[in-house]
Amino acid sequence: MLLTGVTGFVGAHLLNELLHRTGSRVHCVVRARDDGSAQARVDAAMAEYGLAPVDTGRVRAYAGDLAQDRFSLPEELYTRLASSVDVVVNNAASVSAAQSYGTIRGANVTGTHHVLRFAARTRLKRVHHISTLAVLLADDPVARQGLEARISGRPEARLRSSGYWLSKWVAEQLVNTAAERGLPVTIHRLARVSGHSSTGAWARGDFWNRILGGGLRIGALPDTRWADRFTPVDHVAAAVVELMLQPRSTGKVFHIADTPVVDIADIARWLSETGHPVGILPWEQWVKEVASDPDNPMALLIPHLRQGVSGRASDVLPSEEQNVDCRRFREALDSTGITFPAPGPALFGRYADALGLPSDHPETTAGSAL
Ligand SMILES: NC(=O)c1ccc[n+]([C@@H]2O[C@H](COP(=O)([O-])OP(=O)(O)OC[C@H]3O[C@@H](n4cnc5c(N)ncnc54)[C@H](OP(=O)(O)O)[C@@H]3O)[C@@H](O)[C@H]2O)c1
Incomplete structure (x- = not known):
């Protein structure tokens, strides 16, 4: 599989969970000078959050940038990955609330577009798109009711007030279009991802x-x-990976947010x-x-x-005041023992x-x- 954003808070925990729960090889595109530095950045992220070092036999990191065509990977490598990978986790994003839409569009919108194009290249790949509950600020009946469903409509003023929220809403629109064209996608909308429930380790900039x-x-x-809504990162990673392993999650939207405000x-x-x-x-x-x-x-x-x-x-x-329906999420995880x-x-x-x-x-x- 291909996992993006692995040097970040959520990505490092997703990688940790994927390595424990699956036997998959995980390919990672990481912003770095060269592949060696990309691998070193993955190792540093795991160490920063107190996670076990990765087995380099199973995890391969490549220097690349999602905002660039072909992730700026060499053509031969891109083609090889496109024909061997079967699942893509689109987790990378620029998450700064202070930056304008124009500044983060490359990572969040163009990056998503490139991920979807990769997923459709050579063979159809399942895509797990990591989104945010903030997209529910759209002017749309589905959003107003907080339903676990695709949102169309228009972004309302509050959503447009943040370049980050707006970019995540636009990214979801791209994912919706890809789904309508036949790409098997699942959207995971996250609430606030808080520190690890045992160690307390939390993204410093949060x-x-x-x-x-x-x-x-x-x-x-x-x-x-x-x-x-505070959802500890280890439980978020466990929930997302569990949903990834359930074939019936394809085509669905989940709110990874089943916890009180x-x-x-x-x-x-x-x-x-x-x-x-x-x-x-x-x-x-x-x-x-x-x-x-x-x-x-x-x-x-x-x-x-x-x-x-x-x-x-x-x-x-x-x-804080939004309707957030988590019934589908709760049903899917019922009897798995995964809760917040x-x-x-x-x-x-x-x-x-x-x-x-x-x-x-x-x-x-x-x-x-x-
Ligand atoms: N944390 C939360 O509370 C929260 C809540 C809702 C949704 N989410 C979603 O969860 C996902 C992960 O967020 P996070 O909190 O883990 O953020 P993070 O710690 O800032 O990590 C973001 C990751 O994306 C990578 N990235 C950004 N632009 C890239 C590009 N152009 N090419 C390649 N990689 C790029 C970053 O790489 P560098 O290390 O090179 O910067 C980093 O690995 C995002 O999609 C976010 O919208 C998070």
Whole structure:
């Protein structure tokens, strides 16, 4: 199979899960100088998230760029892969909320177009497209009801306010067209992918990881209505790979999001219960405190947040008030034992511990005394 975005947070965990659950060889296109550096980047990603090193007999990394024609691979290699691969996981994307549509279109839209073209070349390949619940912000009855189905309609203003969300919506439209033309595709719409449920390892640049890290540094979270669905990355990878292994998932859309919405007040309470005391500060005061702490992980985002943000969740996060139907996902995973852990003190205490910040939690205090 071909897996894209393997040097990223979700991709590294998908690779780990695929290697455990299948006997497949996995080919990876990685932005790098040469194939050796591409392989080194895969190894570094696995190490960064505390995952087992990959067996190079099963995982091959090639230097390439999805935004370029033929992934910028040599013609002979591209043709060989196109005739030997039978499944493609289109996971790569530029996920920066701060970048414009024009900046990330190459990776997210052109990249998807190239992946679909690859999937149709020589032999039809099954495609698993990794998307986001944010596409439900479209002006479309299916989207408004939050259904696990293809979305047409038009992107509404809020969706268009983010280049990233818009690019993921456009990418889904390309996938829909490919499906209508006979390509066997499955769409997996992810919620917030949070840290690993055991180790707490989480993408450093993630918005919520920055909020937790930044909030713990100053002992306060902002008084906002920010809320989200938190799905630990190891459970997301297990769910997506399980769905990939089910032949009946072809042609379907799944919401990998079967967990309740939690808000910032819940999180503050859970952190405090596990010995990471945080209060709640009024928005303006919180922003001021963060801005005066240059090493704060949120400091970088302050200019972005100040632009018209009044602390309303809808300004920066898509999913807190949306209808999100997960019935198909739940049915498909019924009896597999794969579920999401209930969000609560255990999970968020682990995230705080993984951030390695000051705590009066007995275990952490003992550990840091060594
Ligand atoms: N994390 C979440 O909470 C979340 C939520 C909903 C949906 N998703 C979806 O999940 C997928 C993975 O996200 P993530 O959080 O794992 O992001 P990430 O950590 O930033 O990883 C993105 C990956 O895509 C690769 N990539 C980007 N542009 C590329 C290009 N032109 N050619 C080749 N590779 C390219 C990156 O390579 P480099 O290392 O070279 O940059 C990296 O490996 C995305 O499709 C995203 O939309 C994520």
